[in-house]
Amino acid sequence: MTKIVNHWIGGKTVEGASGTHGPVTNPATGEVTTKVAFASVDEVDAAVAAAKEAFATWGQSSLAQRTSILFKFRALLDAHRDEIAELITAEHGKVHSDALGEVARGLEIVDLACGINVQLKGELSTQVASRVDVSSLRQPLGVVAGITPFNFPA
Structure with a gap:
């Protein structure tokens, strides 16, 4: 079946x-x-x-809580890298070493996401014009959808 x-x-x-x-x-x-x-x-x-x-x-959870979850996700990816590579090989025909490379690349992307909290601080620029300050605040926006390539799944 x-x-x-x-x-x-x-x-x-x-x-x-x-x-x-x-x-x-x-x-x-x-x-x-x-x-x-x-x-x-x-x-x-x-x-x-x-x-x-x-x-x-x-969206209401702290950056520390979200980062903690991402680190747990990263640990799971790392612990199961061989199994994930086997799935990539079965579904895409790549040799195991190439599939492991995809998983490694996926881990690099998760590493970036784990460190994103330092990028989410926002910024403040004072006196960009006469008596004008500009600030930015980064916040989660909500649900998004993505169409991703089939040939680089990790």
Whole structure:
């Protein structure tokens, strides 16, 4: 039986209701190894609603709390780098050493995110014009979506 990857919404697995799936094939053999559930409009709406709900807590948490979570995420990536590389190899056909390089690059990006708290201080420029000061404050904005490349997943 082919494995099906369903959705992750609100901290739990949600079985795809659209009835439509996309195949994931082993590039070396052409064999379909997994199917990915395509989301219905209602499932996308539910995911956005769950993200908005989570943002209420995340956006109010301190930089120290968010950074702590990112460091835990980084530790998990590092601890499971070989397993992640195996998944990349199975799904993209890359040799294991190249897949490990992708995981290493992913860890570098997480390292940057772990140190982002020093970049989020904002700034103040005084007297940019006569009796005019300019300040900036960086704050989380909310839910965003991204379309990412399939060939560099880590």
